[in-house]
Amino acid sequence: MPVTxxxxxxxxxQHGIKPDEYQVILxxxxxxxxxxxxxxxxxxxxxxxxxxSSRIHLSKFPTSGPAVIQGPGENAGVxxxxxxxxxxxxxxxxxxxxxxxxxxxxxxGVGGIMRDVFTMGARPVAxxxxxxxxxxxxxxxxxxxxxxxxxxxxxxxxxGVPTVCGETNFDKSYNGNILVNAMCVxxxxxxxxxxxxxxxxGSPIVYFGSKTGRDGIHGATMxxxxxxxxxxxxxxxxxxxxxxxxxxxxEATLELMQTDCIEAIQxxxxxxxxxxxxxxxxxxxxxIVLKMNDxxxxxxxxxxxxxxxxxxxERMLAILKPGEEHIAQAIxxxxxxxxxxxxxTTDTGRLVLEFDGEIVCDxxxxxxxxxxxxxxxxxxxxxxxxxxxxxxxGDIDFGQAVLKLxxxxxxxxxxxxxxxxDRHVMADTLAASDKPFDAALVRVHxxxxxxxxxxxxxxRYVLNDPYEGGKQIVAESYRNIIxxxxxxxxxxxxxxxxxxxxxxxxxxxxxxxxxxAEACRILEYPVVSGNVSLYNETMGQAILPTPVVGGxxxxxxxxxxxxxxxxVDGDLVFLIGETTDNLGATLALRELSxxxxxxxxxxxxxxxKRTAALVSSLIAQRQIKACHDLSNGGFxxxxxxxxxxxxxxxxxxxxxxxxxxxxLFAETQARYLVVISPDxxxxxxxxxxxxxxxxxxxxxxxxxxLVIADVLSLSTxxxxxANENWLPEFMG
Amino acid sequence: xxxxxxSAVIVYPGSNCDRDCKIAIETxxxxxxxxxxxxxxxxxxxLDLIVLPGGFAHGDYLRCGAMAALSPINAEIMRHAKxxxxxLGICNGFQVLCENGLLEGTLLRxxxxxxxxxxxxxxxxxxxxIFTTAYKDHEIATMTVGNGEGNYFADAEVLARLEGExxxxxxxxxxxxxxxxxxxxxxxxxxxxxxxxxHPDRAxxxxxxxxxxxxxxxxxxx
Numbered sequence: 001m002p003v004t005x006x007x008x009x010x011x012x013x014q015h016g017i018k019p020d021e022y023q024v025i026l027x028x029x030x031x032x033x034x035x036x037x038x039x040x041x042x043x044x045x046x047x048x049x050x051x052x053s054s055r056i057h058l059s060k061f062p063t064s065g066p067a068v069i070q071g072p073g074e075n076a077g078v079x080x081x082x083x084x085x086x087x088x089x090x091x092x093x094x095x096x097x098x099x100x101x102x103x104x105x106x107x108x109g110v111g112g113i114m115r116d117v118f119t120m121g122a123r124p125v126a127x128x129x130x131x132x133x134x135x136x137x138x139x140x141x142x143x144x145x146x147x148x149x150x151x152x153x154x155x156x157x158x159x160g161v162p163t164v165c166g167e168t169n170f171d172k173s174y175n176g177n178i179l180v181n182a183m184c185v186x187x188x189x190x191x192x193x194x195x196x197x198x199x200x201x202g203s204p205i206v207y208f209g210s211k212t213g214r215d216g217i218h219g220a221t222m223x224x225x226x227x228x229x230x231x232x233x234x235x236x237x238x239x240x241x242x243x244x245x246x247x248x249x250x251e252a253t254l255e256l257m258q259t260d261c262i263e264a265i266q267x268x269x270x271x272x273x274x275x276x277x278x279x280x281x282x283x284x285x286x287x288i289v290l291k292m293n294d295x296x297x298x299x300x301x302x303x304x305x306x307x308x309x310x311x312x313x314e315r316m317l318a319i320l321k322p323g324e325e326h327i328a329q330a331i332x333x334x335x336x337x338x339x340x341x342x343x344x345t346t347d348t349g350r351l352v353l354e355f356d357g358e359i360v361c362d363x364x365x366x367x368x369x370x371x372x373x374x375x376x377x378x379x380x381x382x383x384x385x386x387x388x389x390x391x392x393x394g395d396i397d398f399g400q401a402v403l404k405l406x407x408x409x410x411x412x413x414x415x416x417x418x419x420x421x422d423r424h425v426m427a428d429t430l431a432a433s434d435k436p437f438d439a440a441l442v443r444v445h446x447x448x449x450x451x452x453x454x455x456x457x458x459x460r461y462v463l464n465d466p467y468e469g470g471k472q473i474v475a476e477s478y479r480n481i482i483x484x485x486x487x488x489x490x491x492x493x494x495x496x497x498x499x500x501x502x503x504x505x506x507x508x509x510x511x512x513x514x515x516x517a518e519a520c521r522i523l524e525y526p527v528v529s530g531n532v533s534l535y536n537e538t539m540g541q542a543i544l545p546t547p548v549v550g551g552x553x554x555x556x557x558x559x560x561x562x563x564x565x566x567x568v569d570g571d572l573v574f575l576i577g578e579t580t581d582n583l584g585a586t587l588a589l590r591e592l593s594x595x596x597x598x599x600x601x602x603x604x605x606x607x608x609k610r611t612a613a614l615v616s617s618l619i620a621q622r623q624i625k626a627c628h629d630l631s632n633g634g635f636x637x638x639x640x641x642x643x644x645x646x647x648x649x650x651x652x653x654x655x656x657x658x659x660x661x662x663x664l665f666a667e668t669q670a671r672y673l674v675v676i677s678p679d680x681x682x683x684x685x686x687x688x689x690x691x692x693x694x695x696x697x698x699x700x701x702x703x704x705x706l707v708i709a710d711v712l713s714l715s716t717x718x719x720x721x722a723n724e725n726w727l728p729e730f731m732g
Numbered sequence: 733x734x735x736x737x738x739s740a741v742i743v744y745p746g747s748n749c750d751r752d753c754k755i756a757i758e759t760x761x762x763x764x765x766x767x768x769x770x771x772x773x774x775x776x777x778x779l780d781l782i783v784l785p786g787g788f789a790h791g792d793y794l795r796c797g798a799m800a801a802l803s804p805i806n807a808e809i810m811r812h813a814k815x816x817x818x819x820l821g822i823c824n825g826f827q828v829l830c831e832n833g834l835l836e837g838t839l840l841r842x843x844x845x846x847x848x849x850x851x852x853x854x855x856x857x858x859x860x861x862i863f864t865t866a867y868k869d870h871e872i873a874t875m876t877v878g879n880g881e882g883n884y885f886a887d888a889e890v891l892a893r894l895e896g897e898x899x900x901x902x903x904x905x906x907x908x909x910x911x912x913x914x915x916x917x918x919x920x921x922x923x924x925x926x927x928x929x930x931h932p933d934r935a936x937x938x939x940x941x942x943x944x945x946x947x948x949x950x951x952x953x954x
Contacts, residue, residue: 150846150847153847154847157847157849157878157880158746158748158788158791158792159748160748160749160787160788242791243788243791244745244746244788244790244791244792244793245791247745247746247748247788248745248746251745335745336745418849419846419848419849419850420846420847420848420849421847421849422847422849422878423849423878424849424876424878424931424934424940425748425749425752425786425878425934426748426751426752427749427751427752427755427756427933427934427936427940429940430939430940434850434851443939558939559939
């Protein structure tokens with residue numbers, strides 16, 4: 001039995017272990033833990049690793065469907081894309097580290113999510129992200145944005161995986177707690193998928209990749225606590241990334257996977273060696289012996305505590321078939337990677353660590369993994385708010401209003417950001433951030449198939465009504481994929497919230513999850529992977545509830561895909577869907593009236609589904625040449641985007657019998673602008689007639705100005721200028 | 733026309749455009765492409781083209797391409813350069829060619845101090861090189877750049893020589909990185925080695941946004 005030592009209540013508290021949780025440890029061990037054992041419980045029971053506050057609610061997500069090969073619970077989700085091919089993807093946050101050290105925090109976020117994907121046998125083919133910063137006036141915003149963008153680019157560009165899409169937003173609630181959510185999408189063969197389950201008794205455990213250093217110790221615990229004024233002092237817990245090593249690791253891992261020697265494999269992510277070994281053993285009810293003296297280390301005199309809790313990057317752990325170690329060793333030598341057999345699996349169900357001839361840790365694995373604590377935390381429902389009618393916004397100069405929205409930080413062009421990302425490496429990018437498409441399109445290498453990828457969240461809706469806001473995020477993701485002609489298949493989610501121990505915050509979490517789950521169910525758009533990031537608070541100030549969705553769709557032949565550009569004089573513009581007089585929680589309400597209240601747009605999910613089906617069939621029949629769903633800024637910004645993408649004007653009517661302010665700026669859901677060539681009018685009308693959906697001819701492309709009835713006339717060049725100038729001027 | 737043209741793409745451990753180069757060559761001219769690991773010490777004498785691809789050859793935490801110029805395969809690249817085999821270095825490959833001395837000048841950090849990925853229009857300044865004859869009726873080419881160190885620098889004497897000997901092959905119409913004289917691609921004196929910062933290996937088919945890069949490979953087969 002390992003030597004125990006007297007742990008003070010302060011030490012226990014510093015490890016984020018609550019008194020009642022410590023009592024559970026005492027009960028499960030039948031003795032007091034030593035510091036190393038406490039450290040292991042601490043990281044495995046952190047919110048980040050255990051999902052202890054969210055697990056009972058996450059189970060509400062639909063996670064299966066005809067295309068789902070692997071849902072949540074593995075390193076990433078896996079969907080079937082036909083022809084023996086699978087798409088593997090996941091999104092994950094790196095919020096706290098990125099606030100403390102933006103370049104490395106963001107870079108290692110990208111590295112970590114890539115490892116989750118290639119660990120399962122997929123070659124990463126695309127990266128996406130959703131990043132959120134404080135208000136532009138905040139003294140840190142510019143520095144954090146520059147650092148995060150540089151870090152995302154620095155890592156992805158070097159590894160050689162294109163960063164194809166993302167969203168960049170600003171709000172004062174992120175002043176002290178930025179969000180960096182990175183998504184990776186990979187491709188594998190369906191018969192060559194690797195899991196963290198599948199280990200057998202008596203198999204060797206091999207370590208390969210970078211050496212273990214002292215960086216990132218207690219990263220998972222840090223990610224599970226509020227920030228306070230001393231947070232900047234936590235810099236040593238931020239890991240340092242080495243994208244060149246990641247590139248070698250991808251090639252070496254995929255080469256190893258071509259052999260037949262792996263039983264189970266997992267990357268060392270949050271909680272490093274601890275979580276990777278414990279999770280692989282826990283999934284099969286096995287035990288593990290690790291010889292800590294054999295762990296490749298970067299620094300001298302490292303203790304087992306440091307080795308087990310280190311979050312050094314670019315490391316993998318695999319359980320091999322006995323006797324096959326030499327195969328792995330030869331591959332790692334080719335790629336100049338560290339390699340060591342550091343232990344073996346047992347039938348004891350216990351994690352045993354040996355160091356300098358002694359047993360320094362001996363604890364049961366069950367309570368660390370499958371059997372970790374979970375809480376049904378108290379929560380209160382977010383009170384509903386009334387709609388905001390157009391009349392409340394008063395008289396508006398509509399032309400100036402459109403320019404103001406186009407130039408506001410959330411809508412302004414993010415060219416300054418995405419020009420720092422390599423979007424084209426791998427030579428399969430068909431549409432990335434620089435192209436007018438609602439989702440990025442990445443060809444499945446060597447085929448005519450393409451994946452559609454999008455990241456979405458509208459936090460201001462979720463704040464005012466978590467349930468409707470949750471539905472809306474999934475619906476918008478779905479529409480963005482529909483607009484390209486692809487079929488939405490599944491999502492990954494990244495749920496960013498404040499402190500779940502506050503019932504109001506927990507109410508946001510529960511409401512958003514239930515709304516998202518309902519939308520996933522009705523739209524048949526299941527969740528296959530995800531990540532939860534809680535405690536996004538600084539000095540008691542929580543972030544806006546920000547459950548980000550990363551959606552993936554598939555188009556069978558990319559030649560049939562469309563965007564919202566390529567419009568020429570004479571093309572006809574139609575609006576599908578009905579507009580209602582509610583400006584609650586809209587962009588216009590915020591930017592024009594400085595108000596953020598009101599009921600967000602309601603989402604009629606069956607209507608979304610019917611409308612999407614119509615749009616899909618119109619694209620498949622090649623009836624329409626451009627398509628764009630209406631979201632932030634409504635009809636007016638939708639038309640402005642069409643004009644800017646084709647550098648053309650549109651002469652348009654107002655859509656409905658609603659007040660002009662609502663007609664222009666309401667964010668009513670289930671609406672699309674579609675553009676057809678006049679030659680196609682008859683076929684288009686015939687195709688739409690059967691649908692029973694509301695369709696209105698809005699106008700035609702002509703000239704160089706966006707003209708909407710008699711309410712506004714703006715030159716497309718003035719709109720582009722407003723839209724393009726804000727960010728470069730802000731960044732200087 | 734040597735339809736059976738044989739080519740090789742050198743694979744450094746941090747190359748990330750090696751596959752792109754292979755597909756670009758295959759798609760553009762149907763040539764056979766061998767992928768050659770940088771630790772190899774022999775390149776076939778039969779080669780008609782050697783490509784040094786983009787990427788971060790050895791991580792490039794030191795000067796870009798400096799370590800690649802010391803890779804075991806480099807001696808063979810030098811031997812082939814001398815015997816006249818066409819050698820094309822793209823992006824990181826261009827940096828390697830400056831480091832191993834086959835091309836003059838160097839590539840500095842971009843003037844913006846930021847990585848830049850964007851479409852660029854190029855003037856094909858010299859259509860008489862073995863890499864550019866197919867541009868004779870096509871004197872503007874569109875490709876993309878993706879680099880952090882693409883800012884071509886050389887002293888006045890070298891620049892005068894490059895211009896005087898008509899060895900600047902491509903120039904940017906809107907310089908994305910601060911390169912002197914808007915230089916995007918140059919040729920060695922012998923005329924068989926070209927370094928090019930934009931990526932023909934990402935511009936060889938319409939669906940990628942441009943197929944203008946294919947003409948480089950097509951030039952080589954006449």
